[in-house]
Amino acid sequence: MxxxxxxxxxxxxxxxxxYLYDLDELARSHAALRAALPRAAELFYSLKANPHPAVLAALATAGCQAEVCSPGELRAALAAGYAPAAMLYTGPGKRDVDVDEAVRAGVRLFSIDSPYGLDQLDRIAAEYGTEVRALVRINDDTPSPGQGLTMTGVASQFGADVWWVLDRPELFGPRRHVRPVGFHLYTGSNLTGEDALMAQFNQSVATVRRLAAATGVEPELLDLGGGFGAPFARAGARPEYPKLADRLVRLLDDAFPGWPESGPAVAFESGRHLVGxxxxxxxxxxxxxxxxxxxxxxxxxxxxxxxxxxxxxxxxxxxxxxxxxxxxxxxxxxxxxxxxxxxxxxxxxxxxxxxxxxxxxxxxxxxxxxxxxxxxxxxxxxxxxxxxxxxxxxxxxxxxxxxxxxxxxxxxxxxx
The missing domain is CATH 2.40.37.10 (Lyase, Ornithine Decarboxylase; Chain A, domain 1)
Structure with missing residues (x-):
């Protein structure tokens, strides 16, 4: 101080x-989290944590992609130089006008929570004569332990329940202009320990294997969310995850033999850990x-x-x-x-x-x-x-x- x-x-x-934003500390946070993840993994920055233009520009320069969930976040990300085709557009409910703006801007990857969301996206993509990709967001059966904010395993606006997808996989299949390419699972937030993070990632990967076995469709892209913690309004350092990358590589190679040379592309998301x-x-x-x-x-x-x-x-x-x-x-x-x-x-x-x-x-x-x-x-x-x-x-x-x-x-x- x-x-x-x-x-x-x-x-x-x-x-x-x-509000002071130390861009040197931001660079250190990004480097530390990037080192804690497998090299082949993609990292999305969740704009909801802080959409300040200088913060966005610094993370774009560092190699993050943008995860947005509103028209305002989309415009902020575009203004900061993020490529729309590499963005992920999320959110449990989307207005037609907002999906239209995103598709028109060049966004081609959406996280979708229901069959209606797939139909909505198909209808709007058809107006532009283009194909878009979709991740089906999954609400897993049970919450993972140690979560700061529960995002799964309870009745929720986020995602489709596992049983629903297993029981009616045809509802979540391709549309004429929408190609489902994988799954999006985000089970909790603000986890400070590696064991808690690995517990949720293990559960998510096991769920994806169940879905793939039942549907016969191997995912091209798997978004495992994040949950990486950081202190909030209290003194202290962000947590470190020195063994997380190796543990994730072993997990993914067990689930998808030969990963990352074979198997799905894998992505993670972070907001608070990067900028907190x-x-x-x-x-x-x-x-x-x-x-x-x-x-x-x-x-x-x-x-x-x-x-x-x-x-x-x-x-x-x-x-x-x-x-x-x-x-x-x-x-x-x-x-x-x-x-x-x-x-x-x-x-x-x-x-x-x-x-x-x-x-x-x-x-x-x-x-x-x-x-x-x-x-x-x-x-x-x-x-x-x-x-x-x-x-x-x-x-x-x-x-x-x-x-x-x-x-x-x-x-x-x-x-x-």
Whole structure:
């Protein structure tokens, strides 16, 4: 945090609140995950974690492909230089207008959750006289242990249940303009240990073998999802997976003898592990007071800048580490309420945090918020100013932008 204190102590320091994205750390994260996967495997970046243009461009340059699930993410990926034909378009429900835009832009690989999704894709591809490929997303029989967020093994909008595909394989077969080429399985997220990751990958590969045996169709492409963990809003390093690549090669070679020279192409996805540790939120203390025997610290950032989606259970409830960048460094004391400036009692990061004594105007920072930070928050609620987003390379500011919300349109031109 000393480098942040120095950066924000300069006369030309960025305004606050500010999300800082360290592109050097981003490069290290990508290199580490790439080394933890088999060389032959493809790696998709899940834009939902952080679609900032500089983050996208850096990962595109490093060799990631894009996994998108909305028209906005598609446009962001295209603007950052990702090739549409190499993208994967996912999502449990897609509007006709969004599928149309993707096919028109050149996207040719979609993850589909139902026979209706295949029919929809076939109808739209036919309008352009083109063929597209589909991965059938599978909702496996049981969840894997150790998941941070369960994505399979329960009633879900994600994927087709295994029994459904086994019982009615013809429903998931080719259409005139759609060629199913394999399966997409994403069973859980935010796994920090190799054993937990391998448990879900073992289960997914076994399920694919069951499906192939029942249908007689060997997959050309297998997307095993991800689940690679990272700390969120707390101090700490991203987890390492030193033996994962070798374990995956053995798993895939057992399931598909001769892999990777024979058998399906294999892909993985990551959002939080790639970008989580590259982001820091820097914000100021607005007020400090005593209330009912507790110290209350009010920051200029709250759930509108960080953690708003924890209330929707997309993220776990957060108690961020709040680190003073400068000022008196007295002993840390428990029992501090950390709140934001919104006019709701829900705007609270912590009810009993252990903090040093803070004063109005002081700068504080929250680490490891590069994933699901600003872009998973309640930015429209109460219309407070958006944070600036600052990219840093080699300790120097290389870019600064501010995301602006679109104002209401009154010209009758709203579409879709």
């Amino acid at each position: 000393s480098s942040l204190a120095e950066l924000f102590g300069r006369p030309d320091a960025p305004p606050t609140p500010a 540790t590259c982001g820091t939120l820097v914000t100021r203390v607005l007020d400090v007071k005593r209330s009912q025997g507790s110290t209350v610290v009010v920051l200029e950032s709250g759930i509108h800048h960080l953690g708003g989606m924890s209330g929707l259970r997309r993220l776990p409830p957060i108690v961020p580490d709040v680190v003073a960048l400068a000022g008196p460094a007295g002993p840390a004391r428990p029992g501090t309420i950390v709140a934001g400036p919104l006019c709701t009692p829900l705007d609270t990061w912590a009810r009993s945090a252990t903090l040093v004594e803070l004063t109005p105007g002081q700068l504080v920072a929250v680490p490891n918020v590069g994933a699901y930070g600003l872009y998973a928050s309640l930015v429209a609620f109460l219309a407070h100013p958006m944070p600036v987003e600052v990219t840093v390379t080699g300790g120097r500011v290389t870019g600064m932008t501010r995301l602006e919300l679109t104002r209401h349109s009154t010209n009758g031109s709203v579409r879709g």
